[in-house]
Amino acid sequence: MISISEIHRLLDGYARDGLTLATMGSHTALQILKGARDEGFRNLVICKRGVEAVYQQFGVADEVLMVDEYQQCLDEEFMQRLRDRNVILIPHGSFVEYLSPQRIETELRIPLFGNRMVLEWESDRVKERTWLAHAGLRLPKEFKTPENIDRLVLVKFPGAKGGRGYFIASKPEEFERKLEKLKLRDKERFTIQEFVIGTRFYPHYFYSPLKDRVELLSMDIRYESNIDGISRLATILQDNPPEPSFVVTGNIPVVARESLLPQILEMGQRVVKASQELFSPGLIGPFCLETISTEDMEFIAFEISARIVAGTNLYINGSPYSHLLYPEPMSTGRRIAREIKEAVRDDALERVIY
Numbered sequence: 133m134i135s136i137s138e139i140h141r142l143l144d145g146y147a148r149d150g151l152t153l154a155t156m157g158s159h160t161a162l163q164i165l166k167g168a169r170d171e172g173f174r175n176l177v178i179c180k181r182g183v184e185a186v187y188q189q190f191g192v193a194d195e196v197l198m199v200d201e202y203q204q205c206l207d208e209e210f211m212q213r214l215r216d217r218n219v220i221l222i223p224h225g226s227f228v229e230y231l232s233p234q235r236i237e238t239e240l241r242i243p244l245f246g247n248r249m250v251l252e253w254e255s256d257r258v259k260e261r262t263w264l265a266h267a268g269l270r271l272p273k274e275f276k277t278p279e280n281i282d283r284l285v286l287v288k289f290p291g292a293k294g295g296r297g298y299f300i301a302s303k304p305e306e307f308e309r310k311l312e313k314l315k316l317r318d319k320e321r322f323t324i325q326e327f328v329i330g331t332r333f334y335p336h337y338f339y340s341p342l343k344d345r346v347e348l349l350s351m352d353i354r355y356e357s358n359i360d361g362i363s364r365l366a367t368i369l370q371d372n373p374p375e376p377s378f379v380v381t382g383n384i385p386v387v388a389r390e391s392l393l394p395q396i397l398e399m400g401q402r403v404v405k406a407s408q409e410l411f412s413p414g415l416i417g418p419f420c421l422e423t424i425s426t427e428d429m430e431f432i433a434f435e436i437s438a439r440i441v442a443g444t445n446l447y448i449n450g451s452p453y454s455h456l457l458y459p460e461p462m463s464t465g466r467r468i469a470r471e472i473k474e475a476v477r478d479d480a481l482e483r484v485i486y
């Protein structure tokens with residue numbers, strides 16, 4: 133485990149007027165790089181061979197560092213090259229997936245925007261549920277044993293990428309039949325969760341420790357295959373429906389009915405407060421709640437992502453919500469750079485970098 137004081141010591145050695153914001157070339161890198169530049173920072177992208185063309189073509193990166201494997205980012209020599217450039221790393225979904233929360237916590241000796249402890253809380257389903265419950269959010273009912281299944285449920289597996297491998301069932305026998313088909317070795321490690329029917333909303337928040345404020349920057353709905361395709365053919369497929377899957381293939385912009393906004397804002401605030409109580413200094417910067425609004429207009433939250441999410445790519449040029457908060461186009465990537473800029477100005481970088 134790398135201590136916070138060790139990271140802050142590294143930060144002490146950085147020239148405040150020569151900082152570089154860096155990330156890996158994937159996920160939300162384009163908006164992170166553009167946002168850094170818009171806020172006056174030098175930027176850098178770490179690319180696996182073959183993907184650099186995207187960043188060169190869009191002309192958003194000041195420097196491209198090539199690697200054969202992303203794991204190379206953890207080599208001492210490579211980390212020293214980053215520290216020589218006064219690099220602050222901005223984590224995103226692929227970044228966390230490639231390096232793993234454990235290795236980021238124990239091996240990545242580079243200042244990181246946000247609290248690296250949060251990655252462990254969001255990636256472990258038990259800890260995640262503890263956090264959301266502590267925040268007083270409504271969660272989908274979970275069934276400890278399959279015998280008790282009395283409604284439509286979604287069976288989730290750990291580390292499922294974008295819902296791949298999930299299945300649905302509505303009776304214990306159906307569950308057993310489908311589980312058997314999967315021929316799993318480790319049968320214990322699934323979660324049986326009530327399938328909540330309603331409208332999905334994925335609000336993108338930003339918590340600023342400097343302002344002690346939770347901002348709602350934008351919102352999306354994920355487009356998922358094949359479930360969203362099935363709905364178009366529901367009547368035709370009713371005699372022989374395929375097994376639904378939930379693989380993210382795109383993102384659709386959405387605004388919520390205005391009377392739902394108080395609940396949406398409150399959920400964000402509660403999650404931040406709970407994080408501060410559970411793992412001080414808690415969540416810092418961007419996060420997203422995956423929620424479903426029921427017909428009673430109540431929100432049920434089934435997941436949290438405690439870093440920038442891909443749905444924010446819809447809003448590189450700002451969103452209706454960010455437009456109310458900021459006169460300039462404020463993407464989540466740019467908002468991260470703005471927080472770092474204000475922290476430098478206030479001599480408070482150690483409040484946003486861990």
Ligand code: ATP
Nearest residue numbers: 272286292293294295296325326327328378434435
């Ligand atoms: P990611 O890490 O990309 O968020 P994941 O593998 O953790 O994906 P989830 O986000 O938990 O998967 O779920 C994938 C999709 O399944 C959701 O976007 C949603 O459409 C659906 N889903 C998940 N949980 C529920 C639920 N309890 N009720 C209804 N739909 C759900």
